Amino acid sequence: MSIILKIEDLSKSFTLHNLDRHIKACNNISLAVKQGEFVGITGKSGSGKSTILKSIYRTYLPEQGSIWYNSLKFGLINLSEASERQIIYLRKYEIGYVSQFLKVMPRTTAREIVEDAVLEMGHDSEVAMQETVKILSHFELDQELWDSYPATFSGGEKLRLNVAHAMIKRPRLLLLDEPTASLDSYNKQKVKVLIEQLKNEGTTMLGIFHDIEFMGGLCDREFNMHQGVIDN
Amino acid sequence: MTHFEEPILKVRELSKKFGDGCDSCNSLIEGSLDRNYCPVCGTIHACQKISFDLYRGEILGIVGESGSGKSTLVRCLYFDQEATAGNAYIKDYSDGQENIFSVTSQKKRYIRDHIFGMVYQNPYLSLKMRFTSLSNVAEKLIAAGNRNVGKMLDRGHQLFDHVNLEGFRRKDAPATFSGGMQQRVQIAKALSNNPPILLLDEVTTGLDLSVQANVLDLIKELQRELEISMIVVSHDLSVIRMLADRTIVMLNGKVIEHGLTDQILEDPQHPYTQQLVHSLL
Numbered sequence: 001m002s003i004i005l006k007i008e009d010l011s012k013s014f015t016l017h018n019l020d021r022h023i024k025a026c027n028n029i030s031l032a033v034k035q036g037e038f039v040g041i042t043g044k045s046g047s048g049k050s051t052i053l054k055s056i057y058r059t060y061l062p063e064q065g066s067i068w069y070n071s072l073k074f075g076l077i078n079l080s081e082a083s084e085r086q087i088i089y090l091r092k093y094e095i096g097y098v099s100q101f102l103k104v105m106p107r108t109t110a111r112e113i114v115e116d117a118v119l120e121m122g123h124d125s126e127v128a129m130q131e132t133v134k135i136l137s138h139f140e141l142d143q144e145l146w147d148s149y150p151a152t153f154s155g156g157e158k159l160r161l162n163v164a165h166a167m168i169k170r171p172r173l174l175l176l177d178e179p180t181a182s183l184d185s186y187n188k189q190k191v192k193v194l195i196e197q198l199k200n201e202g203t204t205m206l207g208i209f210h211d212i213e214f215m216g217g218l219c220d221r222e223f224n225m226h227q228g229v230i231d232n
Numbered sequence: 233m234t235h236f237e238e239p240i241l242k243v244r245e246l247s248k249k250f251g252d253g254c255d256s257c258n259s260l261i262e263g264s265l266d267r268n269y270c271p272v273c274g275t276i277h278a279c280q281k282i283s284f285d286l287y288r289g290e291i292l293g294i295v296g297e298s299g300s301g302k303s304t305l306v307r308c309l310y311f312d313q314e315a316t317a318g319n320a321y322i323k324d325y326s327d328g329q330e331n332i333f334s335v336t337s338q339k340k341r342y343i344r345d346h347i348f349g350m351v352y353q354n355p356y357l358s359l360k361m362r363f364t365s366l367s368n369v370a371e372k373l374i375a376a377g378n379r380n381v382g383k384m385l386d387r388g389h390q391l392f393d394h395v396n397l398e399g400f401r402r403k404d405a406p407a408t409f410s411g412g413m414q415q416r417v418q419i420a421k422a423l424s425n426n427p428p429i430l431l432l433d434e435v436t437t438g439l440d441l442s443v444q445a446n447v448l449d450l451i452k453e454l455q456r457e458l459e460i461s462m463i464v465v466s467h468d469l470s471v472i473r474m475l476a477d478r479t480i481v482m483l484n485g486k487v488i489e490h491g492l493t494d495q496i497l498e499d500p501q502h503p504y505t506q507q508l509v510h511s512l513l
Binding site: 014016017018054058059060061073074084085086087088089105106107 | 236237287290445449452474477478490491492494495498499501502503506507510
């Protein structure tokens with residue numbers, strides 16, 4: 001299998017000018033992910049796990065090192081140097097990101113949020129509607145909530161919507177930043193089923209999970225992080 | 233591979249100064265972020281060598297404190313003010329071959345009426361307050377060469393449907409409207425001739441919160457429906473966060489940072505941007 005993502009020597013630190021502080025988040029990270037693989041990252045909070053994912057997604061500007069991604073559109077591309085527009089394109093069509101927090105437009109209903117994700121991919125509204133119903137039903141999100149604003153949802157409901165929103169686009173590379181952090185075991189199982197389904201469809205995934213046992217059987221490989229470095 | 237798409241608007245080294253400048257201007261202003269005026273001659277260098285690209289269908293945010301040159305920038309593009317130096321090229325105007333700052337005033341008029349739509353913070357700048365809302369739109373349509381009253385009325389109603397202005401207020405003068413409604417009329421007027429680029433200068437500043445949300449929703453909706461490109465100028469980071477795909481940060485007439493909006497907000501690089509982001513409530 002070919003390699004879809006290759007991180008070489010990635011380091012990231014934050015300089016807080018106003019506080020005169022320099023924080024090192026991760027150091028000399030190198031890892032490679034093959035197409036279709038599900039790679040897990042574990043580690044204590046503050047060990048730099050999310051920094052890696054956010055650097056791939058370019059929410060953080062990598063400081064040093066390269067992140068090679070094998071794109072359908074651009075071929076082999078270094079995400080730490082790609083143009084802003086290229087990143088926007090990749091986020092739209094190839095790379096997905098699920099975090100613990102739901103970041104959506106205010107005053108948009110749950111249904112619209114998921115539908116928009118499908119429409120953005122260029123599907124027509126009929127398909128968007130069907131797909132949305134399918135995935136919202138899968139997560140057993142109360143039908144009454146479909147047409148209300150997520151601001152009023154409980155934590156678990158928000159998270160389920162969040163996962164649905166990211167997964168419905170079936171990205172080539174999906175970054176999972178503790179998508180199950182605040183879910184009960186029943187809903188965790190639901191997410192797991194979907195992850196399994198995506199994996200069978202060939203989606204490559206790089207995920208952070210707090211509860212390692214949850215991933216049992218699904219993960220192809222694991223990395224453990226400690227104080228900003230991968231520790232073997 | 234870097235240029236897989238062509239920008240709709242290319243701005244290169246746009247500068248605008250108020251005053252004649254002097255020999256010490258260069259050495260005192262260039263490379264200094266502390267001020268944008270020359271202490272020797274008093275010239276204000278409102279915009280200094282600003283370059284950026286705007287792509288089709290995207291919203292570009294411009295943030296910065298008041299006096300940083302944001303408004304001057306869009307006003308230069310809309311020819312409200314004459315740029316002192318620099319070039320700008322528009323894909324939809326002579327295929328991006330002509331620098332719009334050096335064309336004849338007739339052509340500038342054309343660009344104002346067909347290519348750009350402008351929405352100001354202060355509706356008094358673009359609306360005739362004592363004319364009816366419909367005739368405000370008609371004014372823009374006539375400027376673009378329309379003469380058929382029936383068609384103009386149809387277009388007017390279509391535009392007001394778009395911006396949700398109630399039917400029975402359309403023959404009223406904007407002077408009698410609330411701030412939010414005036415902003416809607418302004419947006420309708422700016423959209424009259426289907427411009428590919430919309431310039432929005434602090435459009436929600438001064439409106440109360442629910443009206444602000446209303447106007448922002450409208451802008452987002454229009455962008456999605458019409459796939460129009462927008463430059464959104466605001467000092468309010470939450471407006472930028474909600475609307476913009478990419479963001480430029482300005483300070484004292486210079487661009488100090490640019491990036492994806494979520495990156496600017498979560499991983500700001502410049503000390504000023506960090507201060508700005510940390511001031512977010």
